[in-house]
Amino acid sequence: MSYYDIDAILTDAEKVPCRFELDVSELGYLDNNPSQPLKAGTSIGLPLWLAEPLALTSRAPGSSEEESKSFVSLDLPSSLSSEVVSALKADPRAVPLRDQSHNFYGLGTRMLDVFEEREICAVLRKTFVTRATDVALHARKAGATEDMGVGAGEEFLRGLEEWERKLFRKAHEGTKGTKEWMEGVKKY
Numbered sequence: 001m002s003y004y005d006i007d008a009i010l011t012d013a014e015k016v017p018c019r020f021e022l023d024v025s026e027l028g029y030l031d032n033n034p035s036q037p038l039k040a041g042t043s044i045g046l047p048l049w050l051a052e053p054l055a056l057t058s059r060a061p062g063s064s065e066e067e068s069k070s071f072v073s074l075d076l077p078s079s080l081s082s083e084v085v086s087a088l089k090a091d092p093r094a095v096p097l098r099d100q101s102h103n104f105y106g107l108g109t110r111m112l113d114v115f116e117e118r119e120i121c122a123v124l125r126k127t128f129v130t131r132a133t134d135v136a137l138h139a140r141k142a143g144a145t146e147d148m149g150v151g152a153g154e155e156f157l158r159g160l161e162e163w164e165r166k167l168f169r170k171a172h173e174g175t176k177g178t179k180e181w182m183e184g185v186k187k188y
Contacts, residue, residue: 007162011106015045018055018072046072048107052114074114079104085123092127093134096159104161128163135164139171 002008020042027038038044046054054071078084079100087095097104108124111117138156160168 007103007106010162011103011110012049013047014077014101014103014107016048016051016077016111017043017075018046018051019043019075020072021069022071048110052110055114076111076115076117076120077101077107080108080111080120085120088123088127092130095127097127097131097161097164098159100161102162105163131164132167135160135168136171139168140175142172142175 022040023037025037028034028036030044031042055074101107
């Protein structure tokens, strides 16, 4: 991904649930308590760009186990909760991923960098492959009718997250280009 990739920036801005492992003075405002320190055990949603280094950095490397814990512990975001994963296992087409997160696959891959969740990895892969066939089919139909999802396809596009929308655009452009090429060949 590029440094200027807007989808990567938006994915890094997604809030993930974190639990602070120590008291932190002057950060009580994060918990709507500005005059108090942020207490250990407080759960807060932090942007991924901040939560990841806080979770992966240990407080005092080389010291006792209690002192070498990280500043925060991360939990999976609600878009990757067990309920969502179960629904994706049952039927990936039935889950509107955009309602879960605008950058669902981007967030999923970033979370897999932090967590070693083989089950989530397998579910994300199966979901993408299953939904990609539907995306390609709708893009081909939209390419054949010269509309890019207006009307009947508009509802379909609403449930797509950003990677799927990019795939739809590319497949639509490919279908449209192939149609133009075939019309050009027929002329000769």
